[in-house]
C-alpha cells in the first residue's frame with residue numbers, strides 16, 4: 001500500500017511505512033491471506049482486472065499470492081502492475097466472485113467485510 005505521507009509503496013502487511021516510518025491505515029494490515037483464512041475468498045478463485053476494455057484473469061493462491069501468467073505476485077498491487085503494466089490500487093482493480101451471492105466485487109469489498117468482522121469481534 002502507498003504511504004499517504006511520502007507515497008512510498010509498502011508491502012500490504014506493513015504497519016509502518018518502510019521509508020518514512022509513518023503509520024499506515026488499518027486497511028493496509030489486511031492481506032489476501034487473511035481474507036482466505038476468513039473464508040471470504042477461496043484458494044483457486046479467479047481474479048479479474050479490466051484493462052483497455054479487456055478482462056485479464058489471474059488466480060488467487062492458498063498463500064494469498066496472485067498467480068498471473070505462471071508468475072506469482074505478493075499482493076494485489078504487484079499483481080495489478082504486472083497484469084496492466086501500470087499502477088493502480090490493486091484492492092480496487094481486482095474483482096472476484098462472492099461465493100454467497102455469485103456477484104462480482106472489487107477485492108476491497110472482502111477486505112471491508114473482514115474489517116467489519118474484526119470490529120464486531122467475531
Ligand SMILES: [Zn+2]
Pocket residue numbers: 003004005006007008017018019020021022
Ligand atoms: Zn512513508
